Amino acid sequence: MSALLITEHNNKEIRPFTLNAITAASQIDADLHVLLIGNNCGNIAKSLSKMPLVKKVLHVEATYYENYLAENFAPLIVKVSENYSHIVSSANTFGKNLMPRVAALLDTSQVSDIIKVISPDTFLRPIYAGNAFATVKSTDVKKCITIRPTSFEPCETSSGSAPIEKVKAAEEFSLSKFIKREEVKSDRPELGTARVVISGGRGMQNGENFKLINAVADKLNAAIGASRAAVDAGYISNEHQVGQTGKVVVPDLYIAVGISGAIQHLAGMKESKIIVAINKDGEAPIFSVADYGLEADLFEALPQFLEELNKLNTIQK
Amino acid sequence: MKILVAVKRVIDYNVQVRVKEDGTGVVTDNVKMSSNPPDDNAIEEAVKIKESGKATEIIAITVGVEKSQETLRKALAVGADRGILVKTEGIVEPLAVAKILQKIVDKEKPDLVFMGKQAIDDDCNQTGQMLSALLNWPQATFASKIEIKDKKLEVIREVDEGLETIEVNIPAVITCDLRLNEPRYASLPNIMKAKKKPLEIINASDLGVNTTPRVQQIKVEEPPKRKTGIKVANVAELVNKLKNEAKVI
Numbered sequence: 001m002s003a004l005l006i007t008e009h010n011n012k013e014i015r016p017f018t019l020n021a022i023t024a025a026s027q028i029d030a031d032l033h034v035l036l037i038g039n040n041c042g043n044i045a046k047s048l049s050k051m052p053l054v055k056k057v058l059h060v061e062a063t064y065y066e067n068y069l070a071e072n073f074a075p076l077i078v079k080v081s082e083n084y085s086h087i088v089s090s091a092n093t094f095g096k097n098l099m100p101r102v103a104a105l106l107d108t109s110q111v112s113d114i115i116k117v118i119s120p121d122t123f124l125r126p127i128y129a130g131n132a133f134a135t136v137k138s139t140d141v142k143k144c145i146t147i148r149p150t151s152f153e154p155c156e157t158s159s160g161s162a163p164i165e166k167v168k169a170a171e172e173f174s175l176s177k178f179i180k181r182e183e184v185k186s187d188r189p190e191l192g193t194a195r196v197v198i199s200g201g202r203g204m205q206n207g208e209n210f211k212l213i214n215a216v217a218d219k220l221n222a223a224i225g226a227s228r229a230a231v232d233a234g235y236i237s238n239e240h241q242v243g244q245t246g247k248v249v250v251p252d253l254y255i256a257v258g259i260s261g262a263i264q265h266l267a268g269m270k271e272s273k274i275i276v277a278i279n280k281d282g283e284a285p286i287f288s289v290a291d292y293g294l295e296a297d298l299f300e301a302l303p304q305f306l307e308e309l310n311k312l313n314t315i316q317k
Numbered sequence: 318m319k320i321l322v323a324v325k326r327v328i329d330y331n332v333q334v335r336v337k338e339d340g341t342g343v344v345t346d347n348v349k350m351s352s353n354p355p356d357d358n359a360i361e362e363a364v365k366i367k368e369s370g371k372a373t374e375i376i377a378i379t380v381g382v383e384k385s386q387e388t389l390r391k392a393l394a395v396g397a398d399r400g401i402l403v404k405t406e407g408i409v410e411p412l413a414v415a416k417i418l419q420k421i422v423d424k425e426k427p428d429l430v431f432m433g434k435q436a437i438d439d440d441c442n443q444t445g446q447m448l449s450a451l452l453n454w455p456q457a458t459f460a461s462k463i464e465i466k467d468k469k470l471e472v473i474r475e476v477d478e479g480l481e482t483i484e485v486n487i488p489a490v491i492t493c494d495l496r497l498n499e500p501r502y503a504s505l506p507n508i509m510k511a512k513k514k515p516l517e518i519i520n521a522s523d524l525g526v527n528t529t530p531r532v533q534q535i536k537v538e539e540p541p542k543r544k545t546g547i548k549v550a551n552v553a554e555l556v557n558k559l560k561n562e563a564k565v566i
Contacts, residue, residue: 010478069483070446070456070458071449071455071456074450091442092477093458093459093474093475093476093477094476094477096442096446096458096459097446097456097458097459097476098446099443099446100411100442100443100444100445100446100447100450101446101447101449101450101456102450103412103443103447104412104415104446104447104448104450104451105450107412108412108531109410109411109412109413109530109531109532110411110412110441110443111532112440112441112442112443113440113442122535126440126540127343127438127439127440127537128328128334128343128437128438128440129437129440130540131333131334131343131540132334132336132343132537132538132539132540133537133538133539133540134534134535134536134537135534135535135536135537135538136532136533136534136535137532137533137535138531138532138533139531139532139533140531140532173455175454175455175485175486175489176455176456176457176483176484176485176486177483177484177485178481178482178483179471179482179483179484180481180482181476181478181479181480181481181482182479182480182481182482183478183479184478184479192477196565196566220566228495238461238475238496239479244437244440245494245495247477252565253559253563253565253566263330263331263333263334264330270543273565274559274563274565275543275546276555276559282548287546287548289543289546290546291543291544291546291547291563292546292547292548292549292555292558292559292563293546293547293548293549294548294549294551294552294555295548296551296552301552304551304552304553305552305555305556307552308552308553308555308556309556309566312556312560312566315566316565316566
C-alpha cells in the first residue's frame with residue numbers, strides 16, 4: 001500500500017507547506033502519491049509531477065473544489081483512500097480543518113501534528129503546547145496523519161516526472177458555502193517560512209511603538225511576529241501571533257522584544273535556531289530559551305540595534 | 318433554538334506541565350485543573366446568543382472522569398441551563414468523544430453544537446470536525462465571528478491566509494477560536510445558583526460507544542532542552558555575536 005498526500009494550494013500556486021508535507025509523507029512510505037483537488041489547477045498538477053519524491057499525481061477538478069471546503073473534500077478523499085495505507089496533510093489550518101473529517105468517515109483515530117516519523121505506524125508528536133513529547137503508535141488499518149510543517153524540510157521541486165492521473169469528482173455538499181477570503185497582503189516574508197522573525201510583546205506598550213520593530217524588520221528582511229498578549233491588547237492583528245494559539249515558527253533567527261515568554265508563546269518559537277531576547281526584566285522566562293539575552297529597555301535597545309545593523313557592511317537576506 | 322456546548326477539563330494553562338518520571342504521561346496529581354480555554358469562548362458565545370433571544374436552551378456536556386463535573390458547574394455558572402457528564406476512565410480519543418457526542422446529539426437534537434477549536438492537553442484539534450462528519454453536518458472551525466441569519470450562520474474563520482467567511486446551514490458544528498469573544502467571569506450568586514441546576518450523569522458504556530484507544534501512547538518524555546545561552550552586556554555585543562558567532566545576520 002502507498003501513502004496519499006493531500007495538496008494544499010490556491011489553484012494558482014502550491015502553498016509552501018505542501019513541500020514539507022511531501023517530505024514527511026515520503027518518510028512514511030516512499031511510494032507516495034499526491035491528491036490534487038481543485039478548480040482549473042492543471043499547472044499545479046504539472047508542478048507536482050516534477051517533484052522527485054512524488055510517484056503519482058491524482059488530479060480532480062470541479063467548480064465546487066475551488067475553495068477547499070472540508071465538507072466537499074472529505075468524501076472524495078475517502079473514496080480515493082481505498083488503495084492507501086496513510087492519508088497525510090500538513091497540520092496548518094488547511095489540514096487541521098480537513099483531516100479529522102476524513103478520519104471520522106474512515107473510522108480512524110487521527111494522529112495530529114507529528115514532528116518525526118519513527119516507523120510507518122509510530123510517530124513523535126508534541127503535547128501540552130510542546131512541554132512534552134509523546135511517542136504514539138497507531139493501531140488503525142488506515143492511518144490519518146497531519147504533520148508539523150516546520151519539523152520537515154521542503155522537498156525538491158524539479159527533475160521528477162510522475163504520471164498525472166485524472167480522478168472523478170465526488171458529489172457536492174450543499175449545506176456549506178464559501179463566501180470570501182480576505183488575505184493579508186504584505187511585502188515582508190511570510191511569518192511561517194521567514195528566515196528571520198522579530199516579535200513584540202506587551203512590553204511594546206501600544207501599536208504605534210511597533211514601528212521600532214518594523215524598522216529592524218526592514219533592515220533584516222524579517223517577518224513580524226507578536227505574543228498573544230500583544231494581540232489581545234490590540235497592538236497588532238492576529239495573523240502575526242506566534243505561539244500555541246498562533247503560528248509555530250522555526251526561523252534561523254528569532255528576536256523576542258518585550259515578551260516575557262509565557263508557555264504558550266514559547267511553544268511557538270522555541271525550536272528556532274538562534275533566539276534573542278530583549279527584555280528589561282532579567283527574570284523573564286524568555287531568557288531561559290534565549291541564546292543571547294539582553295537585559296535592557298527596549299525603547300533604547302531597538303534604536304541602538306538598528307544603528308549597529310546600519311554599521312554593518314553586509315547583512316544576510 | 319437549542320445549543321449544545323462541549324467542554325473539557327484540562328490542566329490549567331498557567332501550570333508548567335511536568336512529565337512523569339516513568340514516562341507514562343504528565344503529572345496530574347495535585348495539579349490545578351480548569352476548563353479548556355477556547356471552550357470558555359464556546360460557552361460565552363452560546364450565552365450571548367441566548368441573551369439575544371435567539372436560543373432557548375444551552376446544554377453543557379463533558380466527557381471525562383467524575384471530577385469533570387467542576388467544569389460543567391462552571392459552564393452552568395456563566396449561563397448554561399443544564400449539564401451532562403458522560404463518565405469515562407483513562408484516555409478517551411477525539412474519535413470516541415465525537416461518537417459519544419453524536420449519541421447525545423441524536424437524543425437532545427440541538428440546532429448548534431459549539432466547542433473550543435482545540436484542547437490544550439493533547440492538542441489534537443479533531444473532535445468538532447469528527448462530530449460534524451459523523452452527523453453529516455456543516456462545520457465551521459476556528460470561528461472568530463458568528464452571525465445568525467435565519468436558518469443559516471455566517472462565520473468568519475481564522476485561517477493561515479487571513480480571514481475566511483463561510484455560510485453554513487443549521488444544524489452545524491462550530492469550533493471556537495480564542496478571539497471569538499471575551500468570556501465572562503461567573504458571579505458568586507450565579508455560582509451558587511449553578512449548584513442547583515440539573516446535571517445528568519451517564520456512563521459511556523451505556524451509550525454503546527467503544528472508547529478503547531486506537532492510538533497507543535508508548536512513552537511521554539521531556540522535550541530536548543536548549544543549551545543554556547548567555548547574557549550580553551549591550552547592543553553592540555549582541556550584534557557582534559549574531560554576526561560573528563551565530564552567523565545569522
